[in-house]
Amino acid sequence: MTGRSFWPALCALMAVAAGSIVLALALGNGSFGWPDSAVDWQIVREIRLPRALAALATGSLLALAGTLMQVLLRNPLADPYVLGVSGGAAAFSLAGMLLGLSLLPIELLAFVGALVSSVIVFVLGQGSGPWSTARMLLTGVVVAAGWGALISLMLALGDDQSLRGMLFWLMGDLSYARISGWWLPGVAAVTVLLMLRARSLNILAAGETQAALLGEDPRRRYTEIYVAASALTALAVSIAGTVGFVGLIVPHLMRLVVGADHRRLLPAAALFGGAFLVLADTLARNLFSPRQLPVGVLTALIGVPLFLILLNRTGRRK
Numbered sequence: 001m002t003g004r005s006f007w008p009a010l011c012a013l014m015a016v017a018a019g020s021i022v023l024a025l026a027l028g029n030g031s032f033g034w035p036d037s038a039v040d041w042q043i044v045r046e047i048r049l050p051r052a053l054a055a056l057a058t059g060s061l062l063a064l065a066g067t068l069m070q071v072l073l074r075n076p077l078a079d080p081y082v083l084g085v086s087g088g089a090a091a092f093s094l095a096g097m098l099l100g101l102s103l104l105p106i107e108l109l110a111f112v113g114a115l116v117s118s119v120i121v122f123v124l125g126q127g128s129g130p131w132s133t134a135r136m137l138l139t140g141v142v143v144a145a146g147w148g149a150l151i152s153l154m155l156a157l158g159d160d161q162s163l164r165g166m167l168f169w170l171m172g173d174l175s176y177a178r179i180s181g182w183w184l185p186g187v188a189a190v191t192v193l194l195m196l197r198a199r200s201l202n203i204l205a206a207g208e209t210q211a212a213l214l215g216e217d218p219r220r221r222y223t224e225i226y227v228a229a230s231a232l233t234a235l236a237v238s239i240a241g242t243v244g245f246v247g248l249i250v251p252h253l254m255r256l257v258v259g260a261d262h263r264r265l266l267p268a269a270a271l272f273g274g275a276f277l278v279l280a281d282t283l284a285r286n287l288f289s290p291r292q293l294p295v296g297v298l299t300a301l302i303g304v305p306l307f308l309i310l311l312n313r314t315g316r317r318k
Contacts, residue, residue, distance in 0.1 A: 006264050009257055013271040017056065020278040024052035027282055029289050053184060054177035055281045055295070056274035058240045059250075060187045063273025064194065065232035066247020067266060068225050071201050072122075075133045076255075077310055079247030080114070080233040081303075083140030086244065087147030088117025089230075089237040090170055094151060097166070098158050110234035117143060118226050172243035172296020174281050179239060190232070191270045197224075198262035205260065243296045245303020246273055252310065 025048050026032055035041045066079040080086045092113025093106050101109070121143050125136035155166060168175065194201075200221055203211045208218045236243065250273040251265065258264040277295065280302075284293040 006258055010264075010267060010271070013268055013275070017271050017275040017278075020275040020282070021052050021056065024048060024055070024278050024282045027286055029286070050178050051174050051281065052278055054179045054239055055174050055278040057179055057183045057187050058174070058177070058236045058243060059246055059273040059275070059277030060191070060270040061232045061236040061239075061273075062243060062246040062277070063250040063254075063269040064191065064266065065229045065236070066273075067251040067262070067269050068194075068201075068229040068232070069247065070251055071205050071262075072222060072225050072229070073133045073136055074205060074207065075137060076252050077137055077248070077307065078133075078140075079245065079251075080229065080236075081242065081244035081246075082137070082144065082248060082307070083121055084117045084142075084144035084147055085114045085121075085140075085230060085233045086237055086242045087144045087151070088113040088115075088120075089234045090242045091147045091150050091154075092116070093237060094154055094166065094170070098154055107234060107238045110237045111231055114230035114234045114237070115227065117147065118230050122226065168294050169241040171294035172241045172299065173294040174240050175285075175292060177239050187270065187274075191267055194228070194266050195263055198266065201262040202260075205262075241294075241296065243277065243299055245299050245307065246277060248310075249299075249303055249306055250276060252306075 025044050026034055028043070028048060035044050062080065065085075069078040069080060069083060069085075070076055072078065089110035090113070092109045095101075096104055096106060096109040121136065121140045124143075125139035151170060155163060155170075158166065200211075200216055203214050203216050204218065204221055204225075211218045211221070251269050254265055254268040254272055258268045277299070280298045281295040284295045284298050287293060
């Protein structure tokens with residue numbers, strides 16, 4: 001895609017993101033319409049708008065993290081959920097909640113968990129043999145299963161009164177998600193910073209040997225990507241729990257739209273990731289109104305078949 005054709009695509013994605021916010025504000029309890037009373041406007045201002053903005057920020061963070069993970073493994077099947085990074089962040093956060101570690105911010109606990117999970121996956125996945133993305137992916141799936149078992153154990157030993165809330169949070173829930181005013185500018189700033197590294201990401205995506213020949217330090221760049229992807233995942237988990245497959249679906253679709261150049265892929269993924277999760281959350285709270293589904297349920301229902309399709313295509317290419 002040329003620069004001339006990229007800008008209309010980016011404007012269209014911005015319109016989709018803005019439209020998703022408008023839809024989230026107007027659609028409630030299974031009915032569509034603008035508020036016509038002071039109480040309705042208060043609901044929009046204090047409940048729907050913060051939730052929609054939280055979904056926008058979470059989707060953008062997960063999409064950016066997934067894009068980085070796919071550069072790291074050079075595989076479109078990689079994302080924080082599949083590789084167990086989200087599971088590590090959730091396990092550490094849940095442990096902090098159950099142990100009453102109120103002095104430690106949940107974002108810090110989630111970051112430590114995500115970073116620990118990343119180290120486990122990439123150390124065990126690489127092993128003593130040559131670099132293998134298939135082995136890394138398989139290790140990530142196993143580590144994710146391990147975190148899931150540990151989380152189940154903590155839930156079994158936890159307080160019954162808070163069990164439902166913890167289960168919804170672990171499935172990915174935005175019902176009580178709130179973000180401060182600096183979150184969205186912060187996500188935009190992170191996207192810009194990553195775009196400044198777009199050349200390095202493009203080179204790394206071509207392979208470690210190619211990166212070294214072009215003057216990059218692959219190990220140093222990989223470490224930077226580990227930390228950045230872990231931080232992005234941790235922030236997303238601290239907002240909405242473990243929302244799966246956004247980091248898998250969005251970067252793959254955006255490569256089909258804007259190409260593989262990370263100068264274009266990163267902002268496109270951030271915009272569409274946010275819009276996708278806002279739309280998914282709007283559907284989750286209205287599909288079976290007045291009951292609300294965890295948004296992670298819907299993203300998994302979409303992500304699992306797409307993951308299988310991508311896995312099948314990847315296997316055929318090999």
